[in-house]
Amino acid sequence: xxxxxxxxxxxxxxxxxxxxxxxxxxxxxxxxxxxxxxxxxxxxxxxxxxxxxxxxxxxxxxxxxxxxxxxxxxxxxxxxxxxxxxxxxxxxxxxxxxxxxxxxxxxxxxxxxxxxxxxxxxxxxxxxxxxxxxxxxxxxxxxxxxxxxxxxxxxxxxxxxxxxxxxxxxxxxxxxxxxxxxxxxxxxxxxxxxxxxxxxxxxxxxxxxxxxxxxxxxxxxxxxxxxxxxxxxxxxxxxxxxxxx
Amino acid sequence: xxxxxxxxxxxxxxxxxxxxxxxxxxxxxxxxxxxxxxxxxxxxxxxxxxxxxxxxxxxxxxxxxxxxxxxxxxxxxxxxxxxxxxxxxxxxxxxxxxxxxxxxxxxxxxxxxxxxxxxxxxxxxxxxxxxxxxxxxxxxxxxxxxxxxxxxxxxxxxxxxxxxxxxxxxxxxxxxxxxxxxxxxxxxxxxxxxxxxxxxxxxxxxxxxxxxxxxxxxxxxxxxxxxxxxxxxxxxxxxxxxxxxxxxxxxxxxxxxxxxxxxxxxxxxxxxxxxxxxxxxxxxxxxxxxxxxxxxxxxxxxxxxxxxxx
Amino acid sequence: xxxxxxxxxxxxxxxxxxxxxxxxxxxxxxxxxxxxxxxxxxxxxxxxxxxxxxxxxxxxxxxxxxxxxxxxxxxxxxxxxxxxxxxxxxxxxxxxxxxxxxxxxxxxxxxxxxxxxxxxxxxxxxxxxxxxxxxxxxxxxxxxxxxxxxxxxxxxxxxxxxxxxxxxxxxxxxxxxxxxxxxxxxxxxxxxxxxxxxxxxxxxxxxxxxxxxxxxxxxxxxxxxxxxxxxxxxxxxxxxxxxxxxxxxxxxxxxxxxxxxxxxxxxxxxxxxxxxxxxxxxxxxxxxxxxxxxxxxxxxxxxxxxxxxxxxxxxxxxxxxxxxxxxxxxxxxxxxxxxxxxxxxxxxxxxxxxxxxxxxxxxxxxx
Numbered sequence: 001x002x003x004x005x006x007x008x009x010x011x012x013x014x015x016x017x018x019x020x021x022x023x024x025x026x027x028x029x030x031x032x033x034x035x036x037x038x039x040x041x042x043x044x045x046x047x048x049x050x051x052x053x054x055x056x057x058x059x060x061x062x063x064x065x066x067x068x069x070x071x072x073x074x075x076x077x078x079x080x081x082x083x084x085x086x087x088x089x090x091x092x093x094x095x096x097x098x099x100x101x102x103x104x105x106x107x108x109x110x111x112x113x114x115x116x117x118x119x120x121x122x123x124x125x126x127x128x129x130x131x132x133x134x135x136x137x138x139x140x141x142x143x144x145x146x147x148x149x150x151x152x153x154x155x156x157x158x159x160x161x162x163x164x165x166x167x168x169x170x171x172x173x174x175x176x177x178x179x180x181x182x183x184x185x186x187x188x189x190x191x192x193x194x195x196x197x198x199x200x201x202x203x204x205x206x207x208x209x210x211x212x213x214x215x216x217x218x219x220x221x222x223x224x225x226x227x228x229x230x231x232x233x234x235x236x237x238x239x240x241x242x243x244x245x
Numbered sequence: 246x247x248x249x250x251x252x253x254x255x256x257x258x259x260x261x262x263x264x265x266x267x268x269x270x271x272x273x274x275x276x277x278x279x280x281x282x283x284x285x286x287x288x289x290x291x292x293x294x295x296x297x298x299x300x301x302x303x304x305x306x307x308x309x310x311x312x313x314x315x316x317x318x319x320x321x322x323x324x325x326x327x328x329x330x331x332x333x334x335x336x337x338x339x340x341x342x343x344x345x346x347x348x349x350x351x352x353x354x355x356x357x358x359x360x361x362x363x364x365x366x367x368x369x370x371x372x373x374x375x376x377x378x379x380x381x382x383x384x385x386x387x388x389x390x391x392x393x394x395x396x397x398x399x400x401x402x403x404x405x406x407x408x409x410x411x412x413x414x415x416x417x418x419x420x421x422x423x424x425x426x427x428x429x430x431x432x433x434x435x436x437x438x439x440x441x442x443x444x445x446x447x448x449x450x451x452x453x454x455x456x457x458x459x460x461x462x463x464x465x466x467x468x469x470x471x472x473x474x475x476x477x478x479x480x481x482x483x484x485x486x487x488x489x490x491x492x493x494x495x496x497x498x499x500x501x502x503x504x505x506x507x508x509x510x511x512x513x514x515x516x517x518x519x520x521x522x523x524x525x526x527x528x529x530x531x532x533x534x535x536x537x538x539x540x541x542x543x544x545x546x547x548x549x550x551x552x553x554x555x
Numbered sequence: 556x557x558x559x560x561x562x563x564x565x566x567x568x569x570x571x572x573x574x575x576x577x578x579x580x581x582x583x584x585x586x587x588x589x590x591x592x593x594x595x596x597x598x599x600x601x602x603x604x605x606x607x608x609x610x611x612x613x614x615x616x617x618x619x620x621x622x623x624x625x626x627x628x629x630x631x632x633x634x635x636x637x638x639x640x641x642x643x644x645x646x647x648x649x650x651x652x653x654x655x656x657x658x659x660x661x662x663x664x665x666x667x668x669x670x671x672x673x674x675x676x677x678x679x680x681x682x683x684x685x686x687x688x689x690x691x692x693x694x695x696x697x698x699x700x701x702x703x704x705x706x707x708x709x710x711x712x713x714x715x716x717x718x719x720x721x722x723x724x725x726x727x728x729x730x731x732x733x734x735x736x737x738x739x740x741x742x743x744x745x746x747x748x749x750x751x752x753x754x755x756x757x758x759x760x761x762x763x764x765x766x767x768x769x770x771x772x773x774x775x776x777x778x779x780x781x782x783x784x785x786x787x788x789x790x791x792x793x794x795x796x797x798x799x800x801x802x803x804x805x806x807x808x809x810x811x812x813x814x815x816x817x818x819x820x821x822x823x824x825x826x827x828x829x830x831x832x833x834x835x836x837x838x839x840x841x842x843x844x845x846x847x848x849x850x851x852x853x854x855x856x857x858x859x860x861x862x863x864x865x866x867x868x869x870x871x872x873x874x875x876x877x878x879x880x881x882x883x884x885x886x887x888x889x890x891x892x893x894x895x896x897x898x899x900x901x902x903x904x905x906x907x908x909x910x911x912x913x914x915x916x917x918x919x920x921x922x
Contacts, residue, residue: 040413041384053763075765083763087756093573094566105562106764140285151760160763166411167439169284169454170544174501181484197414198442198541201503202483220503221481232503233442236414 006031006158006189007052012061014047021047023212024061029191031157034184036203037193038236043209045193049160052191054078066157079107082156086163088147092136096127099135100150107154114153121149141172148179158189166195177202197233206232210240248311250275250402250433251296256305258291265291267456268305273402273435278428280447281437282540288456289437290330293406296435297327309402323351326400328391330407336380340371340390343379344397351398358397365393368423385416392423403427405436409443421446444540452544459547464540471509471538471546476519479505480530489528497549500542505530507542559766563774567748571778581744581782585736585790592728593798600686606633606650611660619656619698628690645677652676652687664702726801729794730882731855733787734875737813738849740783741820742827743841748775749828750837768917776821783817784810803889812881812895815902819874820845822909829916849875877901 007029014022022044029035037045050056052065054074063070066080090099100121104114122128125146135143144164151159161180165173180202184190192203200206201220208216216223216239220232227238251273258266266288273279281289294300296307298318307314309321334343341362348358366372369389374382379390388408395403409417421443428434428448436447444450444464451461460467480486487501490508498509508519520533538546571578605623609616623629632650644650655673657663663670674691678684752758761771794800802809827840849855852866853875859867870876877898884890884898892899 040415041411043413055759055762078763078765081763083760085756085759089755089757089760091566091570091757092755094569098566098569102562102566103760103764105565106559106761106766108559108765110558167285169287169548170441170541171548172284174545177501178484178487185484195411195413196440198503203503204481231442233414237418240415 004031005029006067007035007063007065007191009048009052009063010061012048012051012063013059014044014051014056015059020212022051022058025209025212025214027207027214027217029189031189032184032187033205034180034190034192034203036200036206037191037209038197038200038206038232039193039209040240044212045209046162047212048209049162049191049193052077053081053083053160079154080157082151082154082159084147084151084159084161084164086166088143090135090143090147090150093134095132095134096122096138096146097131099146100153103150104153109154117153121153125149139172141168141175144168144172144176145179148176152183156188158191159183160191162193163195164192165199173199197231197236200232200236208236208239215239249273249308250310251435252306252308253292253296254306254308256292256295256302256307258288258295258300258303265456266295266302269453269456269458270305271451271458271461273433274449275433276428276431277448278424278434278436278446280444280450281435281453282439282441282444282450282544283437283453284439286455287453289453290406292453293327293404293435293437297325297404298322299327323398324400324402326395326398326403328395328403328405328408330410334379334387334391334394337378339376339378340382341375343390343394347394348397353398361397361399365396368426369393383416385412385419388412388416388420389423392420396427401432403432403434403436405434407437407439409438409440417443441539441541441544450540452540452547454544454548454551459551460543467540467543468538471543473513474510474516474535475538475542476508476510476516476533477502477505477536478508478519478523478530479532479534480528482529486523486528486530489526493522493526500545507536509542509546560770560774563766563771564777567775567778570748571782577744581740581786582789584739585732585786586793588732588736589729589790589793589798592732600683600690601627602630603628603652603687603690604632604650605629606636606644606653607631608635608638608653608655610658611656613661615664615702616656616660618702619695622694622698623654626690626694628694641675645675648677650677651683652691654691726798726887727883729790729798729800730886731879732794733790733813733882734816734853734855734878735846735849736786736790737783737817738820738845738875740786741779741817742824742845743838744782745776745779745821745824746827746831746837746841747834748779749825750831750834753828753832754834768914772825772914772917776825779821779824780814780817783820784813787813800886802886804885804891808892808895809882809885812878812885812899812902815899815906816874816878819902819906819909822906822913825913825917826909829913848873852876854879871901872905874902874905877905 005028009028010026011024012022012026013020013024025044025048037048039045047056051058051070052063054070054077058070065077068076068080070077091102094102097118100118101114104117109117122131125142127142127146135146138146148161148164165176168176180190180192194200203220205217205219206223207214218226223235223239224230224232227235229235229238249272253269253271256266256269257264269288269292271279281292283289291300295302296314298314298321301315309317310324312320314321335346338346344362344365345358348361353361366375369392371386371389371393374386379387382390392408409420412420424434424436425446438444447464449461449463450467452459452467460470478486478490483501483503483505487499487506490499490506494508495511498511500507500509510519516533516535523530523533607620607623609620620631624631633644636644636653641653644653653675655675657671657673660670672695674688676684676687749758752761791802795802823845824841827837827844831837831840848869851857852862852870853859853873854870855875859870859876862870880898881895881902884895
C-alpha cells in the first residue's frame, strides 16, 4: 500500500440470510486517526467492526486492514489489531497479573516479554502493589483502562473499541480518552463506536450509520457546521431525519 | 394529598465491608422529574431498590406519601412503579400479552385494562407491534414497552433505573418526551442516568458519586455552584493543548472535552491573559471564549473538591 | 504457538481452582455416589419379610424354618396366620411373601414323592418377586440335599459364578460409576466452561486474537482430562480398597481406554457449547443427552439384551455401553486388548465422529 491509509473499505456488504446488515460501505482511515462510528442499535456498526476484525466474513466488497485482506488474511489481521469491547473482557476470577499474562500468552509473547510488559503495565496503571488482587475487586474506571492496556500488549497498529466508556464516571472517562489520544499520537489508528454523543466529539472524524449505510462521514466540527447544530446529539438527530427539540 | 410523594432521609447501606450508600437524602415533589446522576457503582441502583422496598436500609428513613416505607411495604408496592435497570419483560410473550400480564399482577380490572392499553399505545406508538414478541423489539421499543407495563397500574410515583441505558439517541429523546408528559399529568418521577446531558431535562437533579450526594438542586442552581469563569479553548489538538495547559494551571482546573479544553479560571487570570499565554507557548487553538458550565463541569469540579476536602 | 496454548491451559486451571465450590463438588461427588451405590442402592435383597404357616409341625418342617431364619435373606415376621388373612398381610405390606408347609409334609417326605410347598409372593415389584423366588428355591435345594442325600434328580444345574462369585453388586457399580462421572466432568463441565465465556463476553476477546480454534479447544479440554483422570483414580482406589473390587487386567490398558472415552465426552461437551450461549441451557442439554442415556441405556444398571430392540441399537451409539464392557472386562475378567478389540473399535469410531463433528461445528459457530 503506497498511501498512508491503514484501513480501506470499499463497497463492503454483509448479509445475514435476506437481511442486509451492512450495505455497500466505503471509507478510508489514515494512520494515527481516531475514527468514530455512531448509530442506533442495529445500524450495522458492530457488524462492520466484526468484519474488519476478522470475526465475520463479508458477503461482498473489499476491505483491507493494516494492508491485509479481510477475506483471505484474517490471521494476519488478528495479529495486528487490538480489540476492546463494552464488557471489558477481563476474567474477574483471575488476578490483575494473571489477566495480563493470559492475554500476553495468547498473542504468543515470550515469557520475557510478558514479564517486562506486565511490569510496565502495572506501573502505568498504578497497580504494582495490587497485582495479586482479583480483577473483580477493581473499580470500573480502572478495569476499563486495564482492559485497554491488555488489548495493547502485543502492540497492535489498529485498535477497535466497541462502546468503551459506558457507565464510567466522567473523570475516568477523561483519563481513558487521554490514553486514546496518546495512542493516536504514537501513530496508532483508533476505531470507536459509542452511544455517548458528546463523546463523538473526541474523534477526529465520525461516520453516522443508519440501516447498514454510512449516511454522514466528516469531522465533528464540519458536521456541526453543515447541520447548523450546537451538539453532536443534534447532528445525529438531524442527519437521520428526526426533528430535535 | 398534601404529603410529599417521597422523602428520603439519610439512608445508609453497606454490603459487607462495602459502603454502598453513606447518608443520602432527597425529596421528590408532585409532578417533578428528579434525576439521579452518577456513574456505575455510585449507588443509584441500591438507593432505588431501598425506595421500592426490595432492600432494607441499615439506617435512615423513607417516607412514601407520608407513610414509613419500611413498615408499609404493601402500600408502597401498590402505588409505586419501578422499572429496573435491565427490565425483565417476558421475551417470549407479545407486546399485548406482556401488558396484560403486568396489569393482572397489580389486579387491574379487565375492562379498565383495555382502556389503558389503548391510551398507552397512543403515546408509545407500539400499537402496530402489539402482536410482536418482546424479544423481537428494538432496544428503544423494549424500553417503551417496559415503561407501559409499569404504567398499567397507574402509579403516582415512578422509580426508573437508567431507562435510557444503551438506547439509541432517537429513542432516548422519545422516552424523555414521554416522561415530560407524565410529569405534566402530575406523576412524580425519580430517574437515574449515567448520561450527563440528560441532566438538563430534569426538574431537579442530584449528583451521586461513591454512595454520597455531591450536590442537589435544579440544573441551573448546580451550574451556578461554579463561581469562577469557565473558558473553552477550542482546538483540533485538544490532547496536546490539555497536556501543556496542565503545566501552567492547576491540574484540577483543566478538563479535556471533545471539542477542546475547559479551563476553570480559579485564579482569575482573565481571558486576555489566557489567550496571551496560549500564543506565547505556541499552542494551536481556534478560539477562546467564556462558556456556561455544563453538568459535566459541575460533576468534575465536585469530584475534585471532594478529593481536596476529605 | 505452544505458549499461546499453554496460557489457555494455565488460565483454565486457574478458573477451576478459583471456583472452589465446583471443585469440591467434583471431588466429593464421586465419593458420595460410591457410598450411595455401594450401600444404599443394591440389587440384592436382604431381610425379606416373610410369614411362615406350618401345618405339619414335624422336625423336618421346623428344620426348614430354621434354615430360613438363619439365612440373611429372610426375616420371619409372623407364624401360622389364618388363611383368610393371607391377602391382607400381603396387602398391608406386613410381609412380602408367605410360605405354607402342607399338613402331609412328613408323609410325602417319607414316601419320597413330590412335595408341594405353597409360596405366595407379592409381585407388585416383579423384580423383587423373582429374587424372592430364587432365594427360596436355593434354600429349599439346600434343605433337600441335606435331608435326602440318597435322593437324586435326573440332572441338576450346578452354577459357578465367574468373575464375581459372590454376586456383589459393588463390582458392577464401581466400574459403571467411573463411566458416569467421567462423562459428567467431560461433557458437562466443558460445555459450561465455554458457555460461561460466551456469557461474559470474554470469548469474543479470545476470538479476535490470532489463536486457532484447535488451540482454544485443546487448551480448554486438557484441564478437564486431568480432572477426569483424578476422579477416576479416586473411584478406582476407593472401589479397590474399600469395596474390594478386583483389578484383574492391565491398568495401562484401562487408562488408555479411559482417555478414549474422555475424548468422546469432551467433544460432546464442545458440541453442546456451540449450540447454546447460556450456561444453564448447556448444563441441561449436557445432562439430558449424556447422563440419562448413560445410566439407563448403557447397561450400567439394566442389561442391554433385555431392552426392546430399538433401544439395543440406541445403546450401541452410547459410548458408555462400550466403555462399560471394557472397564468391567479389564477389572473383573482381566481382559486383554485383543479380547476387547470390538468395543475399543466402537469407542474409537464414536470418539473420532464426535471430535470431527464438534470441531467443524465449533469453527462455523464463530461466524
